[in-house]
Amino acid sequence: MKIEFGYGNSVQMVEIPDRNLMAVLESNPFQHERRGRQAVEYALDNPIGAPLLENLVRKGQKIVIVTSDISRPMPSYEVLPGVLDRLYKAGISRQDITVVLALGSHRRHTEEEKRKLVGERCYQEVKCVDSDIEDCVFLRETKNRTPVEITREVVEADFRICLGNIEFHYFAGYSGGAKAIMPGVASYNAIQMNHRLMIQESSCAGRLEGNLLREDIEEAGNIVGIDYIVNVVLDEHKKIVYCTAGDVTEAHRDGCRYLDKMYRKVISSRADIVMVSQGGAPKDANLYQVQKALDNAKHAVKKGGRIILIGACQEGTGSKKFEEWLLEADTPHSMIERIGEHFELGGHKAVAIGMILENAQIDLVSEMPEAFVRHIFMNPQPSAQKALDEALEKYGENAKVLAMPYGGSTLPVVL
Template identity: 30%
Template sequence: MKLPLGNDSVAVSLPDCTVTVAQPAVTEPIDVHTAATTALEAPHGPSLADRVDPDDEVAIVVTDGTRTVPDDVLLAVLLEELADCGIAREQIMVVIGLGLHRPMTDDEIERMLGPHADLARNHDPKRTVEVGTVDGCPVKIGRPVAEADVVCSTGVVEPHQYAGFSGGAKTVVIGAGGESLIGYTHGPDVLARDGVRLGRVDGNPFREVLDRAGDLVDVDFCLNLTHGPTGVIGVSAGDHRAVVSELAATARDALAVSLEDGEFDAVVCGVGAPKDANLYQASRAATYVALGDHNPLRRGGRLVVPAALPEGAGEGTGERRFYRQLARAPDPDSLYKRLLEGYEPGAQRAFVLTRVLRDHEVFVTNSEAPGVVEECLMTAADDVGSAVEPGSNVLVVPDALNTLFVRRTSRI
């Protein structure tokens, strides 16, 4: 079989193992441009035309290169609609929602947004304006977004370790926000609350904070999509909460795989580009599998992640903090206990990963940065075959970031 590796694939052979492949049901993909146009015609809440005036300055926040989103298509549809509303191109600014990730290069922006790249600028988390508070935490937003008359966003509603599903207000309040909200939502107090779980939106405290922050920022209009194994399967537009709710339901139906409790000795987690560019992002595969609604691994079982890692641990502020926490720790238990006392934004990925490392070994294979892997309390291996013990009962997950495991007797 083949698994994704960077923009290519790698052959995997496990002849001495019992192998099960976790593959969500095949869902027919849709044409993004057509579906986005249709979504704008029937949005949740008022239409975009009812939310803008011809003299408005408009900020559109888009995801950065760590997300697999055809932002060029979604942006083109939004720009067409805004033009029909009398908004000139000069009145529009596109802000790339980096959060604490590294800035995108001009070439990367050009590849991502095509003919609309000239409208774009990277979010600067140091140039923010406070717009209010949530739970006593200051909500700060990038000045270009805060000063706009209308705030729109594109994005993807996909499984997210903390928010349940990404998208909606998150693209704006985290992607174009300041460290205060990132630090609060990604801190141990919030992440340890009941309901903060992969695949859950309703009753998820993390998601609720993001939505309330989105109201403060006044996120006027979202255009989001969701995807399954074969491509984009849904597009929705309008009010940010309703957009996430609709697309999360679509994604759950498409991505669910039911399994028995703890039946596997090892899980091989496929990632691929863009998420396997660095260890910060690629490590999501291990945590999504082990910390979801249902962990298919037995206690002490092994997670194996093929990942290219051309950027090593990662180059952004959050990625560097993640690396420092792991690299200076003697073992997962002591790091977990120390991080319970608090950490800088970005280091939450180290906190979540140590929860997994306390119960499971994590092997990263086929990478360009084996030394970084070893420094970060994980094990580097040349290939998947050498990371899996002979005779193991193995679950192979071709797309670990877009597969939701549920118990065979449960319903999603």
Template identity: 35%
Template structure:
């Protein structure tokens, strides 16, 4: 049988193998389609534990709108299409919640805002790209876990803030969305580092919120926002990146309200674990190795002990933030990576830790645009031909090896 695999935004890689080997191709679940504009309008009219959007934006106070960067599939432009006419003439600042990521490219700005709205926002000078290391920060307090909450001055000094986010499974925070707009979104580098060190816990995993130290620390840290009036807009996307659900209102209430809808889309049931898993980081989540790693972490949930996990990720801009790469490149085995993390932690090491843990019990291979040396440095067996990688895996695991394919591996959480 032949199966097409998307590679980056526009390319397709076709693979051929015996149908008897296929355990299944598991996409996010098919769900009902809705009129997206109507979903958004309805959510604005019926907020959860908050005044209506029109009431929220009334008055002359400046409004700060937090939007996700270009590595997230959040349908920001669709939300803005509906609400921008209402805030066009308001005093406002859009802040890009980069966390510790790089600034968006011009193409990414147009993807985030839409070409038309971005042209207007850019001309007015109403957008700021958050820089966790160099922007002026304000200390607002600390969480029970002693994470010191330094937020970008633009947000910390605001009276009205509108975070626009999307909720889907996240490999160590449980789920994206909600509180992540502030931490890590617009937080200081050291604040993010303190929170993300908790990702080394085995309880920091996809779908888990209760007992997840990363999530619980973020939620607890939100108590420093009591002086800010927050109107959150949260979305859940389907596998076609269409809006499946939207709500608005209180930051935490909107987040938790989206969880059930996100599980309807992204949690898939598989009959058993496979010998070979092909997990794809879809556009735009294949932007770099740092982001694409999520496909590995979800893919491992479908993989049998000693199996081969093949990550397919274009990594069109390269490695991404370097600390995790430098750490992995400095150790010749996954075990030594974990030992180094125990000695000293820096932001990015959580990513290295999650990758190294898989290497203790399975083989990790990759098909990407990265160089062979770059892939080997992070303990990935390098390929540039997916068919060759699959043939080699079948040769190693045997003619009866079972294969699972996750075309949206970054967002699909397999469950037995």
């Protein structure tokens, strides 16, 4: 069977023998009842675990709406108009509404980027600011000793609304919900303390209950107080196909269940060889982005197996700190030991790769120099087809191959 894997602005075509191919993992066939702003309005009309938004807020309250920064696919410009309309309906004045773009540890936005993220209408009507990692208020620590240090603008609001998109997250289980607060608008120190929990076995994609890191996020959210959420689920083209609104936990879990129906893929067993791609440009511009597909693929490969990672990475690693950790490591395991002693953002992505390398070989099809790829513990390959041919030669004529053309979206689960 011939399968296309997105690779930058082109594709890598691979022929996988039918006898070896276990499955091609793509999103489950799904009929979405509503899309875009229609889905948002329906969710706002039918909140989960909470009254209508316009019945919760009161005239004179200071309202903060926390939403995603430019590094996330969240289409805030489609969600914000409906939220603003509800607030105005309740008598909230424009002067009492602030949209805070959750930077986490990322760079600040230009004004033009803010305008693009929130949409022209919102940008003109209400105050739109970046979260400020340098101006945070300490509330208290979580039971895991994470300091709940949150951007002052958010802490001092009377009513907090969190927006976000829900997708699988490689250590928080899922994005969305309270993640807008921690790490979204938290201090650098708070983010580091929360993210240090990523090396726990429970911190993995698709898991909420018993996930220590996710529980830490939600405890922080409870300490701050999240009054309402509006979360969306996106398709492979980053378009809204579902929206959920209301209580921070109940509405979030509803969205997670919807995501599972779309992208959780049950497989009968793990494969000897997993071929995975982010789907091409712009999602495979660098290794930092491509790591997401790699991490989903780890759930499908046998111990001692091989992951063939297909991503152009024309911009290299995409993160200076991420690259430093990879280059400074003597072995993959040394990165895991290092982060246990001292957590650094950026380094955590390198550790995620190190944890995979403990169990499987990674062949990388990319535009990065071969010597560099070897230095970061991966095996460079000139093409996906050559990588597969070589892997089949090693694992034999009965080797099982799993294909994940949209690896960042699909989560394999062995039952």
